[in-house]
Amino acid sequence: MAMTDDMAAPVISEATPRDFFNLLKPRVMSLVVFTAFVGLYVAPGSISPAIAAIAILAIAIGAGASGALNMWYDADIDAVMGRTALRPIPAGRVAPREALAFGVILSGFSVVMLGLLVNWLSAGLLAFTIFFYAIIYTMWLKRLTPQNIVIGGAAGAFPPVIGWAAVTNSLALEPLVLFLIIFLWTPPHFWALALFKAADYGRAGVPMMPNVAGNRSTQRQILVYSVLLAASGMLPFALGYNGPVYGLAAAALGLVFIRNAWAVETMGPEDKAMAPAKKLFGYSIFYLFALFAVLLAERVVIDLV
């Protein structure tokens, strides 16, 4: 349950703008902005630069708002986990209901602005993404099932689809391929983290895969998803959306991903430091940025030539 007001925050707020900015999960937002921009750029048709910028801003604010709602609801979990104990609510700098109001208001503004100034398909998709992340993932799945981040990963996979819909006011196979890549990326990314943070998650009572099914099963599932991810990374090339430069880069990035996942798979139970899991977690972030960067760069070059 969310923290009650009397547990945190002084009566007179000392919250600075930075605390509110941190409620938006800026690091997650940077990935959202980037992938949404890629979806927007590769979409056929034209969009004025001003409308494109507004679309990206609205998607970023909407994603940030869902982050604030997540931090409001999960303040009890965040307080007992080392990684998140310094977030604004558990640290006592922002009162829970301030974060709730912040998240609800920004959700409303981002969806309405996207609808009024861009189109209502992308606005509807953004609203669904916020709903899916804040309600389906945060309030329901996260504390219920070890498949939490598998299903919840859909929320993080939506931004390129929203970017595409902002331009075309329609959907197609291509943005769904981008969706699939991020969707398959989420489990190995989070489970690598969950392996070396299992004690934290256990203390918070979050049923992550290592805590429920054990490390062995998690390591095997990471490897399976990594192979699926590397294969899905080849789809933009296989389906002809991108050329050989992307194809080669995706193959190389995917093979390194699988090699890192294999190193995780072969970790024994005596390995408490779990260096391979930490390495995979770090590499997974690089992988997604690099894959989308190459995908974008090749399209930019093709468009310019």
Add this chain to the structure above:
Amino acid sequence: MVRPEDQIELTPAQKRARRLRNVALALVLAAFVVIVYVGTWAKLGANILNRPL
């Protein structure tokens, strides 16, 4: 009527935080106005003038 003994003086940290929040809110509001203005022009263009007078 607020009795003097019920009044409190904000600490410097509280005053500073309030001031920073006020400035940030003003900037966000100004940015919002610009976004609506620019967005309206970009979306409607010359059609902005196309209305019954």
